Amino acid sequence: MVNFSEGKKRSLIASFMYMILSLFKISLGYKFSSLVIVADGIHNIADILTGFAVYIGLFFAEKYPSEKFPFGLYKAENLASLFIAFAIAYAGYEIIMEFLFSKQGKIFMPFLLITIELISAIVTYWLTRYLISTPGIKLDAINAEGVHAFQDALTSIAVIIGVLGEWFSIKYLPLIIGIGIGVYILYQSYQIGRDSILTLLDMGDEKMMENIKNIVSNIEGVIGVHEIKVRKAGPFYFASMHLEAPPALSVKDADKLADIVEEKLRRALPSLLYVSIHVEPGSYTGKWKLALLEDENDSLADEISKVKKIKILDTQNKNIESIINDINLKQGNMSIISSMLKEKGVNAIIYAGKEKLLSLKAYGIEVYHTSEKDEKKVIDLFKEGKLNAD
Ligand SMILES: [Zn+2]
Structure with a gap:
């Protein structure tokens, strides 16, 4: 079974890590006037919410189907993801607005800020490994979170470049990094939102x-x-x-x-x-084992008493697999022969006589009738789907 509790635990731990990261980034970013760090902190709030959404989804998914929800509540995860997508989109919009319209001052303590982002890169890289290695069935949500944590590690590297830009007053550098983060977050919300909507609408796979x-x-x-x-x-x-x-x-x-x-x-x-x-x-597709009831001249027998041999062939390669000789069919031994044919994996027989051969049908063997007696022609007719079963 799926290891929901392990998934729940890991998504909560991820949320908790992001909480600490965003707390440090937002407070120190404001304190030392680094917009880039604040933006990354807001981005991490979206990550906290994602972790919670995954947790909530798994929480409901773990509940057994009930009379009220006979198919279970598994879609709770997708519904939660949809709400999160909106929350993340808003975070992206906020960050872009922040960079476009607020005035940038001189930043302080650049080393401290860079250290925080370095730690953030290490933590999120660890989270990537931690989430992706969740034991049991791959939970898509956990997996996606793991992949995203890796993107967060890369984002932290970009943020460090942005902080350097702020530090040395290279104005366009933080602007590019900041708006880049904003756009990236918008894209992330689009992806999560699209996937959850498609799943909620029962898209095929x-x-x-x-x-x-x-x-x-x-x-x-x-x-x-x-x-x-x-x-x-x-x-x-x-x-x-x-x-x-x-x-x-x-x-x-x-x-x-x-x-x-x-x-x-x-x-x-x-x-x-x-x-x-x-x-x-089903209709014939080419992988049946066929038995022909034949007389002593290798033609199809038209009476039960004339059946002297049974040829078994694989219709896929038309090769005769085996021939059972000295057959003497009577009322009394039909079921013995039927069971023997079934044992050999025969799916259908072709017979040129009129009798219904009910015993064979009782063993699940299809009976096809024909007036054609030539062995090769009969096989062709069968393969072309021109013979009818009883
Ligand atoms: Zn993130």
């Missing part, structure tokens, strides 16, 4: 869809899968799909197949929380 398709189509017994729909809620994915199964499967076996699919998906994609599978009869 191309990559997850591809992953699901690859995993499901390689499961034995599955003919195909379509209508895969994926949506995201907090750190989790919800998916539904139409599973194409051999048409003759019993409801019981179809259910078993769906269970296998679900289990494999969950094991391979731990962030996939809900899987809803609709099973439907």
